[in-house]
Amino acid sequence: MHHGIAYVGIDLASDPKLTGIACLRDEGGKVVVEDVQVGADDDTIVSAVMTSRKTGVDVPFxxxxxxxxxxxxxxxxxxAPPPSTDPDWKRQVLYRATDLEVRRRVGKNPLSVASDKIAYPAIRWAGIAARLREQGVPVSPDGHGVACEVYPGAALIAWQLEGHKYKGKKGAASRAGLVKQLSARLPWLDWAGHRGACVDDDNALDAVIAAVVARDVDRGLATPPPAELADLAAEEGWIWLPEELQ
Structure with a gap:
């Protein structure tokens, strides 16, 4: 029988074989990485979300x-014809309020879900979210339900751990350094033998980061949509950026 609070992180790819998923269990004094894997189909994701207190998903909602x-x-x-189809107009059409807010806050540009390949996993999430709602699980674009939108790369900047080019095979050494730094900054996190998996695959590492951010969201340590953007966030989604490392 499991004790503690379960938090899940999902690095959602359009291809289930490339989708990272991690489960953390908060046991009070420490948080244990229970499982990390790369390769998660829709059934696996739905089951994990349904058993979590909060799930962080790296994909536009x-x-x-x-x-x-x-x-x-x-x-x-x-x-109505716009005055111009210049870059400013296109930017207003193609980026969400939360994308612009992330850029303002941490200087990182999220991919446009309207014009970039990130749309492929976003469409997958739309289908998964529909399944969750059908089963009575509260999910909403603004993240006030059981799942919230997160962005590991921006979270690292918010935690002052930026500068790591840790993606892909060439990023293995950088991932090893990043995992070491995370271990030092998160002394309460027990990797439970899963550090190697996160060094081996950035999808696994992003899933763990997403789960840590989900825990921050649940504990009130991440930035919610401000009142003036609440209506937009309810439609467009909202990237929850963590505050300081706790």
Missing amino acids: GWPRTFVELLEAHRTATL
Whole structure:
């Protein structure tokens, strides 16, 4: 029988074989990395989310309101011509409020879910979220349900652990250094033999980071949507950035 609080992190890829998933269990004095794996189908993800207190998912939870409105207006031939189709106009159409807020806060540019390949896993998440809602699990774009949108790369900057090029095979040495730094900064985290998996594969490491951020969100240590962006976040999604490492 498991004791403690379960937090899940998911580095969602469009391909289940490349999807990282991690489960942490908060036992009060320490947080144990119970499991980390790369390779998670929809059933595995749904089951993990349903058994967690909070799940952090590295994927956009929605699309920009301006983009959705443009598509509908274009479909119905009611689109008012913009003064210009310059880069500023396109930026307003293609980026969410939360994307611009992450850029303002930590200087990192999230990929545009409206114009980049990140749309592939985002569409997968839309299908998974529909399954969760069908089973009575509260999920919402703004992250106030059981799952929240996270961004490991931006979380590292918020934790002042930026500068690591840890992606892909060439990033193994950097991942090893990053795991070492995380271990020092998170003395309460018991990797329980899973450090090697995170050094071997950035998808595994991002899943652990996503789970740590989910725990921060649950404990009130991450930034929620401000009142003036609450309506947009409810449609577009909201990237929960952690505050200081605790």
